[in-house]
Amino acid sequence: MDPDPSGEPSPEGRHHLGVDAGGTSTRAVVLAPDGRCLGHGRAGSGNPISSGPAHAGDSLHRAVSAALVAAGLSGATVVSTSVAMAGGSSVTDDSEAGAAIHGAVARAGVTTPVTMEQDLLALYFSGSPDPDGHSLVAGTGAAAVRVEGGEVVATCDGLGWLLGDDGSGFWIGQQVARAVGAALDGRSPDTALTALLLTALEVTDGPSDHHASAAAAAVPGGHQHEGPLRELVKRLYALPPVHLARFAPLAFEAADTGDAVAADIVERAGRALATTLGAVLRPEAGPHPVVLGGSVLVAQPAPRTAVRASLVAAGHTGEVIVVPDGLVGAAVLSLRRAGLAVDRSVFETVTTTLAALR
Amino acid sequence: MDPDPSGEPSPEGRHHLGVDAGGTSTRAVVLAPDGRCLGHGRAGSGNPISSGPAHAGDSLHRAVSAALVAAGLSGATVVSTSVAMAGGSSVTDDSEAGAAIHGAVARAGVTTPVTMEQDLLALYFSGSPDPDGHSLVAGTGAAAVRVEGGEVVATCDGLGWLLGDDGSGFWIGQQVARAVGAALDGRSPDTALTALLLTALEVTDGPSDHHASAAAAAVPGGHQHEGPLRELVKRLYALPPVHLARFAPLAFEAADTGDAVAADIVERAGRALATTLGAVLRPEAGPHPVVLGGSVLVAQPAPRTAVRASLVAAGHTGEVIVVPDGLVGAAVLSLRRAGLAVDRSVFETVTTTLAALR
Numbered sequence: 001m002d003p004d005p006s007g008e009p010s011p012e013g014r015h016h017l018g019v020d021a022g023g024t025s026t027r028a029v030v031l032a033p034d035g036r037c038l039g040h041g042r043a044g045s046g047n048p049i050s051s052g053p054a055h056a057g058d059s060l061h062r063a064v065s066a067a068l069v070a071a072g073l074s075g076a077t078v079v080s081t082s083v084a085m086a087g088g089s090s091v092t093d094d095s096e097a098g099a100a101i102h103g104a105v106a107r108a109g110v111t112t113p114v115t116m117e118q119d120l121l122a123l124y125f126s127g128s129p130d131p132d133g134h135s136l137v138a139g140t141g142a143a144a145v146r147v148e149g150g151e152v153v154a155t156c157d158g159l160g161w162l163l164g165d166d167g168s169g170f171w172i173g174q175q176v177a178r179a180v181g182a183a184l185d186g187r188s189p190d191t192a193l194t195a196l197l198l199t200a201l202e203v204t205d206g207p208s209d210h211h212a213s214a215a216a217a218a219v220p221g222g223h224q225h226e227g228p229l230r231e232l233v234k235r236l237y238a239l240p241p242v243h244l245a246r247f248a249p250l251a252f253e254a255a256d257t258g259d260a261v262a263a264d265i266v267e268r269a270g271r272a273l274a275t276t277l278g279a280v281l282r283p284e285a286g287p288h289p290v291v292l293g294g295s296v297l298v299a300q301p302a303p304r305t306a307v308r309a310s311l312v313a314a315g316h317t318g319e320v321i322v323v324p325d326g327l328v329g330a331a332v333l334s335l336r337r338a339g340l341a342v343d344r345s346v347f348e349t350v351t352t353t354l355a356a357l358r
Numbered sequence: 359m360d361p362d363p364s365g366e367p368s369p370e371g372r373h374h375l376g377v378d379a380g381g382t383s384t385r386a387v388v389l390a391p392d393g394r395c396l397g398h399g400r401a402g403s404g405n406p407i408s409s410g411p412a413h414a415g416d417s418l419h420r421a422v423s424a425a426l427v428a429a430g431l432s433g434a435t436v437v438s439t440s441v442a443m444a445g446g447s448s449v450t451d452d453s454e455a456g457a458a459i460h461g462a463v464a465r466a467g468v469t470t471p472v473t474m475e476q477d478l479l480a481l482y483f484s485g486s487p488d489p490d491g492h493s494l495v496a497g498t499g500a501a502a503v504r505v506e507g508g509e510v511v512a513t514c515d516g517l518g519w520l521l522g523d524d525g526s527g528f529w530i531g532q533q534v535a536r537a538v539g540a541a542l543d544g545r546s547p548d549t550a551l552t553a554l555l556l557t558a559l560e561v562t563d564g565p566s567d568h569h570a571s572a573a574a575a576a577v578p579g580g581h582q583h584e585g586p587l588r589e590l591v592k593r594l595y596a597l598p599p600v601h602l603a604r605f606a607p608l609a610f611e612a613a614d615t616g617d618a619v620a621a622d623i624v625e626r627a628g629r630a631l632a633t634t635l636g637a638v639l640r641p642e643a644g645p646h647p648v649v650l651g652g653s654v655l656v657a658q659p660a661p662r663t664a665v666r667a668s669l670v671a672a673g674h675t676g677e678v679i680v681v682p683d684g685l686v687g688a689a690v691l692s693l694r695r696a697g698l699a700v701d702r703s704v705f706e707t708v709t710t711t712l713a714a715l716r
Contacts, residue, residue, distance in 0.1 A: 155543070156543045156544055156545060157539075157540075157543060157545065159536075159539045159543070159587075159591055160591070160595065162532070162535075162594070162595065162599055162602075163535055163536055163539045163591060163594055163595075164536060164539050164540070164543075166540075166545070174520070177520075177521055178517075178521055178522060181515075181517045181521045181522050182515075182522070182524075185513070185514045185515060185517070185522075185637060186514055186637035186638075187514060187515065187524070187633050187634060187636075187637050188633075229517075233517055233518070233521060236520070236521055237518065237520065237521075241520055241599075244520075275545050275546075276545060279543060279544035279545050280544075
């Protein structure tokens with residue numbers, strides 16, 4: 001690939017870069033203008049909020065470099081880069097996070113500008129090339145968007161663990177922890193969640209009379225509990241609150257064995273997610289797709305079923321597509337931001353060639 | 359008052375000290391062995407967890423010194439001191455908090471040992487001298503205890519804002535904030551709480567189309583909202599989570615005007631508090647009193663009514679007493695810890711003479 005005399009890459013040497021920077025992992029893909037994915041790379045957390053700008057920048061740099069190496073390309077051939085992350089479109093160039101991201105991409109040899117994208121928009125375009133539609137994510141948090149003309153025009157929830165994220169992994173995990181606390185101190189019925197949560201936290205059984213007063217756990221308010229409850233409370237307050245999301249799978253596990261408390265949590269989560277999607281849904285605008293993502297919707301059938309049922313009830317007639325992450329969408333956005341049309345054929349080229357690389 | 363040759367205060371010079379160290383204020387009272395309150399003092403927060411050991415120690419020292427000055431007594435005449443606070447019985451002498459508390463009392467000239475007491479036990483003895491009964495507190499947090507033989511034998515809830523405190527000021531305030539968030543992003547019905555909360559936070563109306571994407575608020579997950587919702591979310595995440603308790607009164611205010619969302623929050627809070635008390639209640643043990651305290655139960659009729667109704671339904675036939683704080687109980691405990699019997703007559707001496715001082 002010879003650059004032309006102006007220093008611009010020749011048309012056949014113009015490449016595009018899509019990056020999906022998540023809290024758990026960062027994925028990057030280099031693609032040709034026709035949608036063929038040429039190289040894929042992967043690294044750790046690329047979220048500057050949860051991991052810090054330095055760590056996120058390092059992950060981005062490693063994922064992008066790996067994708068370029070796999071494609072056998074230099075960063076100088078990249079003409080557009082889309083980086084999708086939570087809060088993406090609000091990460092300004094002059095912020096610390098923005099500087100870390102731009103610096104990481106530049107260090108991989110990419111000299112052209114980077115466009116920050118909302119994670120929910122990339123999630124949407126991971127499922128469909130239709131410029132109009134909706135996406136719903138339920139991972140640690142939960143939110144839905146409506147997309148029109150290729151841009152987000154409405155958002156619902158995503159208000160975070162303290163104020164919203166109804167039906168998210170955090171929400172479910174907190175309901176699990178609260179249900180176990182209530183069961184252990186006698187406020188609510190026994191539940192199979194207790195044994196599952198104590199095992200997950202490696203709390204061994206203490207004295208059976210948890211009502212007796214003893215040393216207080218490290219709980220705000222400092223009330224006295226004993227045995228497993230005391231240990232449970234101490235260990236849970238030692239975690240950052242959002243880490244309660246890791247107990248969400250216990251709700252599905254217990255619900256599958258017929259536990260009523262867990263089944264109620266799962267049912268309420270599904271209803272909450274359906275409500276969040278319903279707030280941005282416009283079935284009257286036509287049979288536009290709904291794209292679902294995030295661990296709660298990808299890994300668990302029950303919330304998916306609840307959301308699908310609510311769509312039927314709302315008169316939605318479009319496709320419902322479940323996607324594992326936002327990488328295809330980040331790739332699609334990098335083409336769109338370069339002014340290239342992404343029709344069904346290009347979209348299928350992206351998805352099939354990326355699937356072959358992963 | 360001449361000390362006897364051993365250096366011990368003479369019987370008529372033996373005094374007792376009760377301290378109620380709360381998150382908002384610290385109150386101290388000096389009393390005679392017959393229950394007569396001789397001096398009262400008050401200072402700022404005495405909770406070492408929320409205010410830090412140094413500030414809490416300073417408050418304790420000032421409240422105790424003021425009480426001694428008001429009584430015209432030296433700290434050397436004090437033979438027993440009870441300090442009630444959240445998590446009280448778990449504050450060990452060798453902890454930083456314990457050292458601050460003991461040091462503060464010693465600096466006021468008190469040379470005899472200090473006994474740390476649970477706030478819920480002091481609350482109980484603020485309402486009744488009966489060695490058997492129950493208390494329920496709903497302030498920022500919420501918890502209930504059963505008292506037998508003058509000691510706490512069972513505790514329910516008090517698991518803190520993340521895991522429990524159902525029906526507490528925090529719980530109600532968080533429900534208010536979540537309901538407003540859901541109303542503003544279209545997930546749930548309009549509520550009078552929105553205007554009340556935006557006013558309380560001094561958020562002025564932004565663009566009416568809060569669905570449009572703009573810069574993200576400082577919310578975990580970083581999703582995009584605009585106008586009042588964006589500002590609301592930003593301001594609420596800037597507070598320590600427990601500060602949501604300050605919005606609890608809005609629920610009662612809106613419920614009083616017939617707002618259905620607020621009425622539902624108030625009703626669920628009352629039910630939660632009744633459940634917490636119910637878990638430690640033993641109506642079959644006799645007509646023992648129930649003592650209620652904390653701002654939610656003291657200031658708001660609705661949760662009190664709900665709790666009283668639940669007691670009737672449970673077959674409880676004892677008295678229900680509402681107390682403003684734990685100071686009478688701290689005084690009662692300082693007599694009890696010195697081996698003095700506190701019967702109905704002594705108890706009434708404490709309450710009437712303390713009321714005259716405050």
